[in-house]
Amino acid sequence: MSYDLIVIGSGPGGYVAAIRASQLGLKTAIVEKESLGGICLNWGCIPTKALLKSAQVFEYINHAADYGITINGEGAVNFDAVVKRSRGVADGMSKGVQFLMKKNKIDVIMGFGKLKGKGVVEVKAEDGKTQDISAKHIILATGGRSRELPNLKQDGKKIIGYRQAMALPKQPKSLVVVGSGAIGIEFAYFYNAIGTQVTVVEFLPNVVPLEDEEVSKQLERSLKKQGINIMTNSTVESVDTSGDLCKVSVKTAKGTEVLEAEIVLSAVGIATNIEGIGLEEVGVKTDKGKVLVDEFYRTNVEGVYAIGDIVMGQALAHVASAEGITCVEKIAGHHPEPINYNNIPGCTYCSPEVASVGYTEKAAKEAGYEIKVGKFPFSASGKASAAGAKDGFVKLIFDAKYGEFLGAHMIGFNVTEMIAECVVARKLETTGMEIIKSVHPHPTMSEAIMEAAAAAYGEVIHI
Template identity: 50%
Template sequence: MAEKFDMIVIGAGPGGYVCAIRGAQLGLKVAVVEREHLGGICLNWGCIPTKAMLRSSEVFHLMKTAKDFGLSASGVDYDMDAIVKRSRKIAKQLNSGVGHLLKKNKVTTIMGEARLAGPGQVAVKGADSEQVLEAANIVLATGARARDLPGLEADGDRVWSYKHALTPPHMPKKLLVLGSGAIGVEFASFYNTLGADVTVVEVQDRILPVEDAEVSAFAKKAFQSQGMRILEKTLVEKVDRSKDGIVATLTQDGASTTEEFDTMISAVGIVGNVEGLGLEEAGINVDRTHVVTDPYCRTGVEGVFAIGDLAGAPWLAHKASHEGVMVAELIAGQSPHPVDPKSIAGCTYCHPQVASVGLTEAQAKEEGYDIRVGRFPYVGNGKAIALGAGDGFIKTVFDAKTGALLGAHMVGAEVTELIQGYVIGQKLETTEQDLMETIFPHPTLSEMMHESVLDAWGRALHF
């Protein structure tokens, strides 16, 4: 006889395991099914291990520039095997932590491949057997994987996906990075800092295309000053592979050239893990590999929800987690608010860091707002100069009529930590006056957030 639950979650990534835990906290009997890694791609092969490796490259950079801080360091070098080992150890530690949290909250964890087997039923194929589970509510949280372009598929040797880049078989000497979104520029930043000759290719007219245009332009100049080559409006038409490297055909403005590299990282987006779930048979609509949902993550099939990367952009772990909480609370009979994509911050951990929330200046104008825009540079901030991090700026976009904060955009040291201040401000419907009257501590980088707001009304004090 099938074991019965109140809620079954398929996938234990940052959306799935959080959904399962929240459901259990609310008194639901919950099962989570995972085919590979507790914690999903983010914890095991994405957000966390990449940040560990980027931290290593950041420390390496600081060691090489020790003289700028009145220090002396000689013979500075790195050990790629040790960098990777540290990264994998951190991922393993957090993977174990997820298992502990699920057990602590009395969530039944089942390892295996799951598929919808009929209304309220989930079939799970384990290593040695198959079982059927039953629940009135099923949450699909299977995430996504790297997109492969025809002819440019990753092979783990000379053409890498993000997984290969996290456990590199060799240190690239001349690296081609295809795609300049968060994944592409983070790996470009990491390998460039360690000494690789890096070329970044972007098909659109600017790198970091989802960011504000001013941030994209600033980041481009910063990357170029670090030795990266940036090619925008450029296609990688094909790649010829050999034992020692690749020959890439690059097309820009209709003209094609060929160039040799020893390694390429493909970072051209993701596709949802929709295969083998029985979605078509269940009547669930899929659009370009992502499950179509309403604002409450309902699929249109009674009792079936989809969250996280599987349910579409923005493809961010924190979006998945909050959707998981929302769905669990909805199932438990509460009345949660839907997740608003405009309130979700995006963070990119390159050097310099990039972070943003809400509308860009261009988007605000397109939506018909009469806007006020404020900016403040890092060079005007005492803490930034003391840190040796005087490059960057903070930009804020307001509705001129109401003072509502429409968007905030940052590039510079530690902006991935600063952005949350504006996220909270938006959530609390803070106006420009509230932010102006807030006392920011000195000396901190956060003072630039205050100054940017002041600047939008012509009141900046320190620049």
């Protein structure tokens, strides 16, 4: 079987690349070892959002009286039904990708794909049978998996990764989450909201350590208020799983503390899936677990490309999709603009939500900018008050000299939907004054962006 393009991996990088290739007239095949849609659709972005929605609904029920609503009896979590709904959402999305493959006349070949030689991919099916397919261009989009620490080996039962955390056989009474990036914090919020006792252990001084420091500190306050135990500047040294409960030895500034929990969730980042896919055989260069590529995702081997979690850049679904489109458009002879990795939004879907793009205040100063910073608290927002969601703020950072929009950092209700305005504004090289003079609708959460810009320039009205 011969193609113009073969894509190995059908996550949000791979399947999007395949569709764009088909749109551009390339005869395309996609190789997938498990489920169309990859981790994101099946075990990541989508099913976690379904779990988080269930937690949010449960919180609404528990706080209905705050909105003047009386509910007779108590709400209760049916953990099996919550997980079942999440899996159903994931299955529906995966079926949607199957439909898109048929619609775009993309051949789907199930099995483990491996580079075999110039322009050749060997596909090994579940039954062990192999077949060779060929193409002038091959894109590697094999993604990542939960990273394991040497002292925190996952057994899938008591010490688990994100995948098991989405479909546990029963709700744990207690949970220790190791790592406070987006994955760790989202699961900590979900399980705490449905009644599990949760402790988060973070090696660095702040939770969500990649975010602006003020956002991190606000999130820690909010999570503690919800009942989550937060331990920063702390390291898990060992876990004893021999008893009914895990005994987690945590080294803190004050000494070693032993925590007990039914389950330990390791959320310390991801490892790339680059083993066994033929990189060494064909001579593709890697460094520290990442495939080396240029700005259009070409490896050092002609005709072989790589995108998504296995290359440098943020390990995010929307980044992989953008990389796939850029890569394919270059292959097809177009002239795509290289991706600006400093204008990639990051989102964490706990409650309150966190969203950001561009420079943090610290990074802007380290880059040599003289800056103007504006903050607008949601406690001063009419829409936030009406929604009962006054936690958090919008913080914008501008270059003092030219008004360049350097960064946006938000924590609050629904801010993951608001951050796109800032991404587009930065792409269009909008200045602070242009944001102030762009009339925002009232009452909305999004007008906090305009107010924060005004605060940076001493023109804020509502605080």
